[in-house]
Amino acid sequence: MNLRMVGCSHQATSLDVRQQLAFGESQATDALARWREEFPETELALLSTCNRVELYAANEKLEGTPDDEHLTNALLGYHRVPIERVSMQLTRLSESEVVSHIYRVASSLDSMVVGEPQILAQVKNAYQRSQESGAAGPLLHELFQSALRTARRVAGETQLHRHRVSIPSVAIGDFASRVFERFDDKHVLVLGAGDMAEETLRYLQDVGAKKINVANRDMKRGTALAERFSGKSIEWDDRWLQLGETDLVISTTAAAQPIVTADAFDKLIAPMRRQRSLFILDLAVPRDFDPEIGERLGVYLYSLDDLEIACQKNRQARADQLPLAEEIVADETHKFLAGLRHRIAAPVITDFRRGLEEPKQAELERLFQKLPELDDHTRGEITQFADRLVNKMLYPPLKSLRDASEEGTPHSLLEALKRLFRLED
Incomplete structure (x- = not known):
């Protein structure tokens, strides 16, 4: 898995820079088409509002995905903005940081006015534009749908959006x-x-x-x-x-x-x-x-x-709800990453199991042919022994995969399993 985001927002970027990088509707569609040609194997989405401009990139594989430098050049290049003028004001995120960030954006936790409702529709529009442009794929679909789900949880399980502050x-x-x-x-x-x-x-x-x-x-x-x-x-x-x-x-x-x-x-x-x-x-x-x-x-x-008096009261009431909203974002981020890691590891694990199961079955059949006098009970005991042996052999590498998954997608272990046991891609 490779997730990246390059962009700017009111948090760290001046209004002047945000205006230089802003995309209108037609510009965003045109930019996605250009970037799809430049990065044909990468899923892309562009979120552009008055307070942020963010380019998201996703790829199931580590290879072939544009790095931060390529994404930065693509984002700045569309408007021909010199990189030396704005580079220090750009935000660059990867992997779990991207997931947590888009969840906070959709939930309006990263907005200038926390809890404002407009950003959710803007996130939806960004994803819809990516779909219509053919730039979205399964990874971004899953990411943006889960971001919208997280925003709904924050709205439904906290009172953050019920306290207006402007x-x-x-x-x-x-x-x-x-x-x-x-x-x-x-x-x-x-x-x-x-x-x-x-x-x-x-x-x-x-x-x-x-x-x-x-x-x-x-x-x-x-x-x-x-x-x-x-x-x-x-x-x-x-x-x-x-x-x-x-x-x-x-x-x-x-x-x-x-x-x-x-x-x-x-x-x-x-x-x-x-x-x-x-x-x-x-x-x-x-x-x-x-x-x-x-x-x-x-x-x-x-x-x-x-x-203003009402706004101050609402700000305090909203501030009291922020910790709960952040907990929801953290929970949904963990769920998304766990599901994604499982999806990535599942085919390798399946092939690994099959790689041990097939010779086990072949050896059992050879043994039973040599010992035709065995009764059903004995055959069952031998089969159970073979099953337990295979499961014991599977346990250490699968335990290592689970442990490594706590830190991130275990690409190195998955690649090692593929090479050691000659598993197909």
Whole structure:
């Protein structure tokens, strides 16, 4: 068995390098096709996200598999990135390290935000692309399927994914969901076009939000944000009418003073709403909405301070779950490697047994032909003696194989058995 991974992630690599090495969908497919021609006997998969770019290689045989240098050159060569510029920022793993790593990645233990759900779908997509490109084989199939199984165990047996730790995820998953059972029929208004608003809109889109309006003083920037989420850009001066009709507000302006005071809300907005529920995420610093507005009937107003307190509590709760998640990864890694070693050793063991069994049977038949007067009981005793003798001869090498398997795949012992007993490949 030969498993390798060469790549980079937010753990050890700068954003600049990750951006240079990133692959789009079409680029990833093209790269796999090229690498399949370069390494025809090797299974390959490419995982590329905003936080990591990782090339996985697998081969049943030790010979013929590209080493770290070849994989590094292939990964960097596609984008013509000079190796001397990024080599020290690359991660190179082999064998059990690869197994444990992909399990941690799929389970979101290696993510920038531990427990985030997006990475699992990205791992699935990477494997599916490898399959469709003809680059995946039995080893990578087994590896990635077991990684997905490990991720499901972590999600089901720990509370890691139940504690959101980013401001947008807490805002939607922990707060807005308390007010609204569904989001596909809700009107969303974004005031400003900041990064936090965009990230929050991603979570809203994931839960089904479709009716999105964006109001920004810079109409061009507001339009760009609206288009990314199939929404509509409106004039800044029309925000008052929108505030009277919307269900959920995300506010991220850079205004020095509140853009909605309590008096303005009471005079301009409240009469239009008639106490209908209004959920406000004030993500601006300083605040866009007067805190007093949160005391009005039907208004649920949350600021960054409220959300950050919830995030801190969730981070601690999630940290308490990490040891259990790591235990699951270690357990699944052990199971995978044990199964893989058994699969690799099984054909040699079978041939070894057959190599002793066949002459045993031949010698028994020769003996029984020479001693035809033997009764069935005696024949049985002789046969049992021969069986015990063969089993005793098998025990030492098989015990050595089992012991060596604890340290890794026993390639040297398997090769020695093949040579000593002339076993076929």
